Amino acid sequence: MFSRAHLVAVGALAGLPVRVVVVASVFFSLRFSKQPALLHPTVVALVASLAATLPPLWGVPTRARDAKGIAIGAGAGAVLALSCLSASIMATDSGKFYWIAVAAVLATTVANVIVSKGSMVVAMCSTEPLYVLWGHGVMSVAVPLWLVASAHWGEPVLNISATHPGMALYFAGAGVLALATVYLFIDHTHTQPDTIEQGHGVVVDIPQDVESKVTDDTPLVDVPGEDVMTLGIIAGTYLVSAALPYFCFTVFPTHPQTNRSWFTPISWLAWAVGEASAYGGSIWWSRRVILTKFEQLRSYVFIRPIFWILFAGCNIKDRGPWWGGDGFYLVLMVAYGWTHGQCVASAVAKLSDRSFTPDRRQVLAVYFERMAVSGLIAGLLCSLLVLWYFDASIHQR
DSSP states (O other): OOOHHHHHHHHHHHHHHHHHHHHHHHHHHHHTSSOGGGHHHHHHHHHHHHHHHSGGGTTOOOOOOSTHHHHHHHHHHHHHHHHHHHHHHHHHOOTHHHHHHHHHHHHHHHHHHHHHHIIIIIOTTSSHHHHHHHHHHHHHHHHHHHHHHHHHTTOOSOOOOTTSTHHHHHHHHHHHHHHHHHHHHHHHTTOOTTEEEOSTTOEEEOOSSSOOOOOTTSOOOOOOOOOHHHHHHHHHHHHHHHHHIIIIISOSOOOTTOOGGGHHHHHHHHHHHHHHHHHHHHHHHTHHHHHHHOHHHHHHHHHHHHHHHHHHTTOOGGGOOSSOOHHHHHHHHHHHHHHHHHHHHHHHHHHTOTTSOHHHHHHHHHHHHHHHHHHHHHHHHHHHHHHHHHHHHHHTO
16 A cells, blocks of 8 residues: 555656656657757756646645555556657658658557546546546647747748648547537536436436545445447547647748748637637536536636637737747647646645545536647637638738
8 A cells, every 4th residue: 555645656657668768769859850959948847847837746735545556657658658759750751751650649648548538437436537637738848848949949840731632630539629619518418517428318316515424444436338439429529629720820821021930829829719619618517516626626626717818919020029029939838738737736636535425526628628628629720710811821822
C-alpha cells in the first residue's frame, strides 16, 4: 500500500523520463531535419510546457489506494509523448514520411483515449486522471508556445496551402464529429440535472441533501461498456483537436506581406468562444452538482473570460500589439495552461473522492465527456470559419 504522497511523487518521477525522451527526440529530429532553425523554439516550447504543467500535479488531493495509477499514468504520458514527436515530424518533413507521422498520431491518440476513458470513468479512485490531464496540458500548452516561438525566430512553421491533401482528412473529420456531437447531445438531453440514467433505461434520483456513507470498500459505479461508435467519436475528437493547431493556426499560403504570428491569437480566441458555448451548456445541464460542489470548476468558469480579453488584446499584427508581444503571449499561454490544469485536475481529484455517491461521480464523468466532445467541436468549427475567412482574404490580395 502506497501513501498519497508516495503515489504523487512516484507518478511525477515516472512522467519526467517521458518528457525528457520527447525533448531529446525532438532535438535530434530537428537537428538533422530540413528545418534545423526550428530546433530552438521547439525545445523552448517543450521545456516551458513541462514547467507550466508540473505545478497542478503537486498538492492536489487524491484518494489513491494502490499503484495502478502510476502504470496507467505512465502509459498515457508515453502515448502523448509519441503524439508530440509525431506532430513535430509532421511539421518538419513531407511526403511519405508525413503520412507515416499522421498514422502514428492516429494510433497514439486512440491509445490515449482508451487510457483516459478508463481513468475518467472506471477508475475514479486512483491518480491516473491527474497524469492524463497532465499529458493533455503538455500538448495544449506546447503547441501555441512552439508556434509563437517559431514566429519570433522568423521561421515559417509550415509552408503548405489550405489545399494540401492533409486538409481533406481534417475537413472530413470535422463533418463527422459535428454529426457525432449532435448524436451525443440528443442522447443526453432526456437526463435532468437531478437524475442520472444508470443504463437500460433506469433513471434514479441523486441525493442532494444528505452526505454519502460510501466507504472505501464500496464498489465503484458499474458503467456500461462504451459501444464502438461512441469510442470512435471520442477518439476522432481528440485526433482532430491534436491536429487543430497545425491545420488551423498555420496552414495557409505563405506571403511575404503576411506575418503569420498575428493569426494565432485570433484563431485561439475563436476556439475559446466556441469552447465556452459548449461549456456553458454542459454547466447548465449539471449546474446543481457542478456549481455547488466543485469550487475548482466554478473558479475555472469565471477565470476563462479574463483570458478571452487578454487573447483579444494579443493581436500581434505587424509587431504592433495592443499588449505585450510575443513574450507576453508566451506568458499568457503558460498561465492559461497552468490555471486550466490546476482547476480541472483539482476537480477530477475531488470527483474521485469516495465521499461522493457513485451516482454523483457518474454525473460528473458524463459532464467531463460531454464537455470535451462538445467543446472541441464548437471550437473547431469556429476556428475553421476564421481560417476560411483569412485564407480567402489572403488570396484576394
